[in-house]
Amino acid sequence: MELKNDSLLRLQDIEKSFTGVHALKGVQFDLKPGEVHALVGENGAGKSTLVKIMTGIVKKDAGEIFYLNHLFNPRDPKHSLEMGIGIIHQELNMMDHLTVAHNIFIGRESTSFGGLLLDERTQNRRAEELFKRLNMNIDPTEILGDLTVGKQQMVEIAKAVSHNLKVLILDEPSAALTLTEIAELFSIMRDLRNQGVGMIYISHRMDEIGAITDRVTVMRDGEYVGTQLTKEITTQQIINMMVGRVIYEEPKTKSNVPTGAPVVLKVDKLNAGKLVKDVSFELHKGEILGFAGLMGAGRTETARAVFGADPIQSGMMYIHGKPVKISRPADGVKFGIGYLSEDRKRFGLALNLTVKENAVLASYEDYQKNLFIQAKEVEEVTDEYVKKLQIKTPSIDQIIRNLSGGNQQKVVIAKWLIRNSEVLIFDEPTRGIDVGAKSEIYSLMSELAAAGKSIIMISSELPEVLRMSDRIIVMCEGRVTGELDISEASQEKIIEYATMRG
Amino acid sequence: MALLNREKARRFREKSMQRLLAPAALVLLYLFFGFFGRNFFSYNTFVNILDASYYIGFLALGVTFVIITGGIDLSVGTVMMAAAIIGGTAYRTWGWPMWASLILIMVIAIGFGFFNGFMVAKLKLPPFIATLGTMMISMGIGSIVSNVRSAAFPPRTEADGWFRDIFKIITEDRFAIPTGAVVLFSVAIIFHIILTRTKMGRYIFAIGSNKEAARLSGVNVEKWQMSAYVVSGVAAGISGISFPAVYTTVMPAQGQGFELFAIAGAVIGGTSLAGGSGTIFGTLIGVFIMAVLRNGLPSMNLQAHYQTFFTGVVVVGAVLLDMYRTKKTTEVRVLTPADAYKGDMALAIDQKKRELAEAKSAGDSKKVGFLEAEFKKLHAESTETYKKMKAEEKAEAARVLAEEKAAEKEFRDLLKNEK
Numbered sequence: 001m002e003l004k005n006d007s008l009l010r011l012q013d014i015e016k017s018f019t020g021v022h023a024l025k026g027v028q029f030d031l032k033p034g035e036v037h038a039l040v041g042e043n044g045a046g047k048s049t050l051v052k053i054m055t056g057i058v059k060k061d062a063g064e065i066f067y068l069n070h071l072f073n074p075r076d077p078k079h080s081l082e083m084g085i086g087i088i089h090q091e092l093n094m095m096d097h098l099t100v101a102h103n104i105f106i107g108r109e110s111t112s113f114g115g116l117l118l119d120e121r122t123q124n125r126r127a128e129e130l131f132k133r134l135n136m137n138i139d140p141t142e143i144l145g146d147l148t149v150g151k152q153q154m155v156e157i158a159k160a161v162s163h164n165l166k167v168l169i170l171d172e173p174s175a176a177l178t179l180t181e182i183a184e185l186f187s188i189m190r191d192l193r194n195q196g197v198g199m200i201y202i203s204h205r206m207d208e209i210g211a212i213t214d215r216v217t218v219m220r221d222g223e224y225v226g227t228q229l230t231k232e233i234t235t236q237q238i239i240n241m242m243v244g245r246v247i248y249e250e251p252k253t254k255s256n257v258p259t260g261a262p263v264v265l266k267v268d269k270l271n272a273g274k275l276v277k278d279v280s281f282e283l284h285k286g287e288i289l290g291f292a293g294l295m296g297a298g299r300t301e302t303a304r305a306v307f308g309a310d311p312i313q314s315g316m317m318y319i320h321g322k323p324v325k326i327s328r329p330a331d332g333v334k335f336g337i338g339y340l341s342e343d344r345k346r347f348g349l350a351l352n353l354t355v356k357e358n359a360v361l362a363s364y365e366d367y368q369k370n371l372f373i374q375a376k377e378v379e380e381v382t383d384e385y386v387k388k389l390q391i392k393t394p395s396i397d398q399i400i401r402n403l404s405g406g407n408q409q410k411v412v413i414a415k416w417l418i419r420n421s422e423v424l425i426f427d428e429p430t431r432g433i434d435v436g437a438k439s440e441i442y443s444l445m446s447e448l449a450a451a452g453k454s455i456i457m458i459s460s461e462l463p464e465v466l467r468m469s470d471r472i473i474v475m476c477e478g479r480v481t482g483e484l485d486i487s488e489a490s491q492e493k494i495i496e497y498a499t500m501r502g
Numbered sequence: 503m504a505l506l507n508r509e510k511a512r513r514f515r516e517k518s519m520q521r522l523l524a525p526a527a528l529v530l531l532y533l534f535f536g537f538f539g540r541n542f543f544s545y546n547t548f549v550n551i552l553d554a555s556y557y558i559g560f561l562a563l564g565v566t567f568v569i570i571t572g573g574i575d576l577s578v579g580t581v582m583m584a585a586a587i588i589g590g591t592a593y594r595t596w597g598w599p600m601w602a603s604l605i606l607i608m609v610i611a612i613g614f615g616f617f618n619g620f621m622v623a624k625l626k627l628p629p630f631i632a633t634l635g636t637m638m639i640s641m642g643i644g645s646i647v648s649n650v651r652s653a654a655f656p657p658r659t660e661a662d663g664w665f666r667d668i669f670k671i672i673t674e675d676r677f678a679i680p681t682g683a684v685v686l687f688s689v690a691i692i693f694h695i696i697l698t699r700t701k702m703g704r705y706i707f708a709i710g711s712n713k714e715a716a717r718l719s720g721v722n723v724e725k726w727q728m729s730a731y732v733v734s735g736v737a738a739g740i741s742g743i744s745f746p747a748v749y750t751t752v753m754p755a756q757g758q759g760f761e762l763f764a765i766a767g768a769v770i771g772g773t774s775l776a777g778g779s780g781t782i783f784g785t786l787i788g789v790f791i792m793a794v795l796r797n798g799l800p801s802m803n804l805q806a807h808y809q810t811f812f813t814g815v816v817v818v819g820a821v822l823l824d825m826y827r828t829k830k831t832t833e834v835r836v837l838t839p840a841d842a843y844k845g846d847m848a849l850a851i852d853q854k855k856r857e858l859a860e861a862k863s864a865g866d867s868k869k870v871g872f873l874e875a876e877f878k879k880l881h882a883e884s885t886e887t888y889k890k891m892k893a894e895e896k897a898e899a900a901r902v903l904a905e906e907k908a909a910e911k912e913f914r915d916l917l918k919n920e921k
Contacts, residue, residue, distance in 0.1 A: 070909035333720025350711035362719040
């Protein structure tokens with residue numbers, strides 16, 4: 001028993017595969033007592049999978065976990081919690097209708113009369129003691145749903161701490177917090193650090209990582225990149241580690257659209273809901289029109305309104321100069337618009353149907369004769385596009401759930417190409433897609449534009465916008481605040497427009 | 503590659519097994535009652551099984567459409583009865599001709615189908631609530647129109663009893679021809695074709711799998727969702743004709759509970775209540791399993807109400823089995839070094855096989871003998887090594903598990919002492 005060894009939790013050569021994806025490849029991680037250890041990486045880098053393995057939510061395929069120098073294999077979250085490893089998820093997992101104390105002690109309530117009745121008073125007192133120890137000011141008898149999100153988060157932390165944790169994992173806890181609440185969270189974390197608790201902190205906010213963490217571990221595409229002392233590394237270095245050798249950051253310097261290319265789609269003074277206000281723009285044949293802006297700028301909402309997915313209040317749309325009325329997606333499809341949602345799984349794919357069925361979902365009208373579907377033609381056209389787009393699937397009868405993100409995205413693209421759409425709206429086309437597959441999607445988009453398709457690309461990643469677009473529309477709070485030709489565009493200019501309140 | 507093919511073969515085996523499981527259960531059940539029941543293996547019993555399968559059968563076929571869209575239709579039983587009793591009242595009390603009464607039955611049932619579809623697709627009511635309402639409304643209407651009197655349809659001896667021949671013809675020497683089976687299978691085949699070969703079928707699956715994705719692909723979700731409920735209404739109408747054809751009298755309060763048997767039939771047949779999957783063939787099997795139970799249990803001196811009990815057991819068992827199988831087929835298998843070795847060796851063996859075939863066709867007997875010996879050796883060696891590696895891996899896994907357990911015990915003691 002050499003408890004002096006400085007590792008609290010150590011993971012070695014962790015491997016994990018899901019259907020179609022190799023999520024973790026030989027990942028290392030180690031956590032010391034009384035340390036705040038940042039775990040960073042882009043979306044899909046494998047951070048969540050790794051902490052899920054630590055807490056037994058997901059089983060590892062291979063590799064070893066050592067906890068206090070003992071081989072440890074968590075069976076489920078309950079098991080790991082018993083052993084002193086707790087997690088606070090990004091979304092709160094609590095019961096809004098119960099009191100704060102009920103939430104904290106759920107499953108291990110204080111009882112009287114030999115377990116027959118609940119002893120509310122003792123329970124509330126225990127909660128109060130807990131809050132005092134953590135310097136939190138919360139009334140245990142209050143209904144949880146009445147608290148602010150920040151306070152609810154505090155309760156969740158208190159609940160975790162009440163289990164006598166040695167390891168606390170915080171998965172993007174600050175996402176929904178205000179600045180004061182974050183400061184409060186940090187002071188609680190410092191207290192816990194002084195008590196010897198090891199914490200794993202997952203966050204996308206670089207400033208927070210510098211403020212609270214001692215070490216940083218970076219992951220990329222399911223692989224371990226490296227671990228550094230926070231004070232010895234700059235934010236830029238962390239970002240470089242996260243992104244790796246990026247081939248796709250090379251920005252476009254001039255538009256590929258010939259001057260005088262006809263306008264395919266014209267939107268004039270479009271109003272829809274709260275986030276689309278007087279939006280006007282033109283889309284030319286063969287153009288990639290980038291839509292940039294911060295979260296909630298109204299880009300997705302604009303796209304959905306143009307496509308007919310959401311109702312519009314006013315405004316005109318013209319396809320090839322002719323005014324059109326688009327009030328449902330079926331209209332948008334009819335006029336040759338295809339929409340590729342940012343959330344493929346919810347809005348883009350019928351996950352338990354096959355590649356074939358998804359690929360022709362928008363075009364069954366073209367593949368039926370005398371009421372019957374022409375199965376052979378459907379197979380032929382799907383085969384054709386599987387080859388053209390290089391979709392990696394064992395067969396066109398494969399259930400689409402089993403494909404990787406990049407290949408799923410390609411099937412959605414195939415769906416609109418088979419429908420022969422002229423205008424393709426890509427909403428965050430590379431979200432949740434491996435780096436390798438990303439550049440494939442990029443070259444595919446360029447080829448499509450070169451072949452005369454018109455593309456609207458919504459993206460929150462500025463390098464992506466600068467690499468792909470011929471022209472850039474910037475939105476802020478539902479309005480178009482700027483329009484840039486690619487030759488004059490830069491990250492700074494886009495950000496300036498994106499924060500310009502119309 | 504060889505490994506991949508093997509994986510494919512395994513998937514395929516599991517899939518086809520799943521498909522054959524329900525029919526196999528049906529055949530086994532039939533044989534079981536045949537051997538252990540009294541007079542079960544007879545033509546009469548066979549016809550009785552068919553007779554008992556019609557009304558639930560049609561309902562189940564219709565409700566399968568609705569369930570695949572991710573909805574539910576609780577009203578089929580009472581709609582079927584309401585339609586039948588109003589048809590009977592029209593014939594008996596209002597003096598309508600038989601054919602008009604039958605058409606009325608269909609019209610009423612289809613009307614309720616439209617009503618359900620309208621509430622679910624256009625008014626966006628949850629299917630459970632909408633069809634629960636229709637269930638009560640239709641039962642009420644049946645009672646109101648019939649004045650809470652039962653309606654007796656004409657017996658075979660009357661001229662108007664001709665409609666019974668649609669479901670069973672009895673010849674002069676009292677031989678029964680179950681024509682209803684032809685109707686049931688025809689409807690099943692038509693429904694099957696709609697579901698698998700037409701746009702409507704594809705859209706119904708797509709809506710059940712992901713309604714929003716279907717809508718954003720330009721599918722007119724409201725229209726096709728509605729159509730599923732209309733199909734359910736059509737099926738309820740046919741069922742409403744088959745019921746009096748077999749059982750003569752229709753009573754106002756009847757029909758409640760039939761919808762649950764219909765849903766049970768679909769579920770036993772592998773239709774998922776979550777939507778997006780299901781087959782007509784499966785539903786038919788589910789219905790026949792229930793019908794066999796209903797006729798088989800009395801032949802073993804168990805009352806017919808044991809049917810309800812055993813049907814319940816079958817429903818739970820079938821769904822459990824289905825869940826287990828889906829889990830199995832979607833599991834990722836981790837390839838160990840032993841598996842990798844086996845894959846490599848399979849490739850090498852294939853290579854040898856090709857060489858052997860080449861040598862054989864070339865007629866080089868010396869080479870053939872040499873290659874054959876080598877082939878056998880390789881085969882034996884690979885099997886042997888694979889077995890050994892697999893055993894080692896198993897032992898290693900057991901050792902790690904034991905070590906983990908021991909560590910955990912030690913660890914718990916440590917925590918206890920700390921406290």
